[in-house]
Amino acid sequence: MSEISLDLLCIGNAIVDILAPVSHEALKALGSPPGGMVLIDAEQARGIEGGITPEQIMGGGSAANTAVVAQRLGARVGYLGKVAADEAGLHYARDLTAQGLRYPSAPVENADVPTARCIILVTPDGQRTMHTYLGICTDFGPEDVDAETVRSAAVTYMEGYLFDKPRAKAAFVHAAEIAHAAKRHVALTLSDSFCVGRHKASFRQLVAGHIDILFANEDEICALYDTTDFDAAAAQAARETSLVVLTRSEKGAVVISGGQRYDVPTQPVKVVDTTGAGDAFAAGFLAALAKGRDLADCAALGNQAAGAIITRMGARPAAEFALRA
DSSP states (O other): OOOOOEEEEEEOOOEEEEEEEOOHHHHHHHTOOTTSEEEOOHHHHHHHHHTOOOSEEEEEOHHHHHHHHHHHTTOOEEEEOOOBSSHHHHHHHHHHHHTTOBOOOOOBTTOSSOOEEEEEEEOTTSOEEEEEEOGGGGGOOGGGSOHHHHHTEEEEEEEGGGTTSHHHHHHHHHHHHHHHHTTOEEEEEOOOHHHHHHTHHHHHHHHHHHOSEEEEEHHHHHHHTTOSOHHHHHHHHHHHSSEEEEEOGGGOEEEEETTEEEEEOOOOOOOSOOTTHHHHHHHHHHHHHHTTOOHHHHHHHHHHHHHHHTTSSSSSOOTTOOOOO
């Protein structure tokens, strides 16, 4: 059996983020649901990009954001995600390795489809609406799961946004089976209530059959179990997996494990951009878990990491990010 050399391995959509401030009126004109995620094609991406002034362009993707924040918190982290060997994809790969992450996924040479991008429009209230062109990242399949890297990670964390195509679903199950055969843990974030709505039955099967640690926000967990009752949804999730970690924005977080429930409050901060808040929370929680902290402390660090992220534009930590697990 491989020795554990990574605290965390993240698997997800490898996407370049383009962030731009917009008015509520401009967002409404696009017809996009505020705070949601809309899948777009290449032509729509070009149209939106032509009408905005980007404030930041950086490597992104939900699980990659979690990986970067966890690394900054002191965890040993790896990442798997598919990019093309184009300018954006090569920059993406260099960026991850420069930040100290293990990134064994090789950019695809002569790819027919370019590296993915996510255009994040941020309104004056700090709410972000994502318009995602998925490009090559959704071609991630079982053959892209690096088995040795999975075996070397204490926790393999998978991003619900990737869970769209049959090949990706098979990759999730394959990764989980490799991890469990090596007596490692498997975590999943549901990512988005619209994502849950598209694949509810498949998500339910994945959670009940393969997931040890489930991350979700209030809307996502209620969507998964077809209820508006948060407590009922949380209790159902706790019956199906070992550790349930739920975020509730300004209400803090709820953690349930072994019949025990922990309600962990958070501190109010001035919100600039909510992009990556859930990603950062998961990073804080998992980085603290790797250090052997108790579950309430894990959630507290998750809250702090999310709070640090939402006080600035973008989903990645600032240079002065000083939190440690």
